[in-house]
Amino acid sequence: EHGITRPKGHKVSFHYNSRVEDMHFGKTHPMKPWRLTLTKHLVLGYGLQYTMDTYEAVAAGKDQVCVFHDPDYVDFLAEVSPQTFSALSAMDKYKAHIPDKTAYDTVELGPFNLSTSPGADCPVFDGMSTYLFLYTGATLAATNQLITGQSDVAINWSGGLHHAHKSEASGFCYINDIVLSILDMLRVYPRVLYIDIDVHHGDGVEEAFQRQPRVMTLSFHRYGPYDETGHRFFPGTGGLSSVGLEGTIGEHFSLNVPIPSGIDDRQYRLLFDSITGRTIEAFKPSAIVLQCGADSLGGDRLGQFNINIKAHGECIAFVKKTRLPLLLLGGGGYTARNVARAWCHETALATDNKLPDKIPLDIIPRPEAFSRKSHGNGLLFPPFPRTHPNDCKDADLEFMIKKLDG
Numbered sequence: 142e143h144g145i146t147r148p149k150g151h152k153v154s155f156h157y158n159s160r161v162e163d164m165h166f167g168k169t170h171p172m173k174p175w176r177l178t179l180t181k182h183l184v185l186g187y188g189l190q191y192t193m194d195t196y197e198a199v200a201a202g203k204d205q206v207c208v209f210h211d212p213d214y215v216d217f218l219a220e221v222s223p224q225t226f227s228a229l230s231a232m233d234k235y236k237a238h239i240p241d242k243t244a245y246d247t248v249e250l251g252p253f254n255l256s257t258s259p260g261a262d263c264p265v266f267d268g269m270s271t272y273l274f275l276y277t278g279a280t281l282a283a284t285n286q287l288i289t290g291q292s293d294v295a296i297n298w299s300g301g302l303h304h305a306h307k308s309e310a311s312g313f314c315y316i317n318d319i320v321l322s323i324l325d326m327l328r329v330y331p332r333v334l335y336i337d338i339d340v341h342h343g344d345g346v347e348e349a350f351q352r353q354p355r356v357m358t359l360s361f362h363r364y365g366p367y368d369e370t371g372h373r374f375f376p377g378t379g380g381l382s383s384v385g386l387e388g389t390i391g392e393h394f395s396l397n398v399p400i401p402s403g404i405d406d407r408q409y410r411l412l413f414d415s416i417t418g419r420t421i422e423a424f425k426p427s428a429i430v431l432q433c434g435a436d437s438l439g440g441d442r443l444g445q446f447n448i449n450i451k452a453h454g455e456c457i458a459f460v461k462k463t464r465l466p467l468l469l470l471g472g473g474g475y476t477a478r479n480v481a482r483a484w485c486h487e488t489a490l491a492t493d494n495k496l497p498d499k500i501p502l503d504i505i506p507r508p509e510a511f512s513r514k515s516h517g518n519g520l521l522f523p524p525f526p527r528t529h530p531n532d533c534k535d536a537d538l539e540f541m542i543k544k545l546d547g
């Protein structure tokens with residue numbers, strides 16, 4: 142009825158479990174799983190479920206998570222709740238993992254950088270284990286679809302948690318589903334390219350593969366000097382010269398594109414197309430994992446870029462044109478209505494559909510989320526108000542493109 146059709150010549154699968162929506166990181170915490178509810182409403186409202194195979198995700202097993210993470214950390218994640226946190230933290234096997242206090246921490250941290258204090262980046266909240274093992278299960282199921290050739294593109298908007306380390310939570314990320322996915326892929330594909338358009342540096346994925354020439358990591362992110370509070374834009378890594386672990390065979394298999402605030406559509410597309418294009422040409426990946434963090438959009442609560450949904454989507458379309466097995470993952474995104482717009486639009490791109498711009502407000506459960514006067518009620522509209530002055534000079538971007546071409 143909308144003219145929405147299945148793609149010709151390739152298969153798309155969508156992996157999700159609505160139970161992730163009930164989770165709350167805390168009242169003022171910017172990460173709102175509710176953005177996934179809105180995304181689902183748009184995807185269903187537009188009828189995109191008829192264009193792909195949809196799978197209800199099941200929780201990953203502890204053994205699957207231990208393929209990358211420290212078993213003690215995985216045990217802790219599987220058992221912890223706000224009620225058991227302090228008793229677990231006192232156990233010998235976990236006590237050793239309590240980080241030393243730094244001047245920088247404003248909250249009390251427990252083992253593995255987890256905390257029950259209200260201001261923590263990685264809080265322990267009710268239902269946390271369920272949430273973590275579900276988003277991981279969805280990514281692993283999506284990965285399996287690709288590896289077995291049952292899907293050409295597989296999507297998990299609840300995954301893409303790129304900051305988690307082997308035995309430490311970081312930046313709202315607890316289990317690194319991306320690393321687990323790539324490790325699975327390496328059993329089948331000779332080379333995997335990881336691309337990260339979240340506004341933050343994909344440090345956890347880069348670190349995991351810094352000695353590995355079969356995985357190339359490429360992150361585009363906000364990067365800048367220390368501010369007046371002594372912080373860099375999180376996580377503070379990912380400078381131009383960070384290219385993989387020096388002296389190992391992994392050297393030169395990671396690339397970083399550090400970007401000043403306020404970058405616009407034209408500049409971002411220029412950087413993305415030239416650098417990604419060259420990387421694909423040179424590395425010849427057998428499969429691609431694309432982390433589609435939507436905090437790189439203008440108007441994001443945490444991000445500082447000025448790119449619109451159309452340009453964000455063009456990055457996905459550019460990568461899809463390679464026709465390589467493609468895993469699309471979510472990530473950051475802190476202005477929920479825009480996250481949902483972007484990921485719905487990108488689901489349509491994956492299935493070769495062009496959606497009418499008018500959001501079907503009459504059939505989605507929460508139309509008020511998309512019908513604000515100040516923002517319009519279109520899917521791609523509006524161009525976001527420029528809240529960050531553009532600090533990107535074309536000459537600097539050209540310099541970066543040349544430098545990375547080496």
Ligand code: TV7
Nearest residue numbers: 169170171259260261262312313339341375436472473474
């Ligand atoms: C992938 N920025 C994750 C991005 C992770 C960013 C940070 C917050 C933040 C946390 C809160 C909160 C916040 C308004 C924003 C150095 C600190 C400063 C905690 C207040 N409000 C992704 C992580 C980043 C938590 N962390 O890439 C509870 O902002 O900058 C920091 C570290 C120490 C901790 N404090 C912040 O997008 C998913 N945190 C409100 C309540």
Ligand code: CA
Nearest residue numbers: 337339341361
């Ligand atoms: Ca990034």
Ligand code: ZN
Nearest residue numbers: 339341436473
């Ligand atoms: Zn982010």
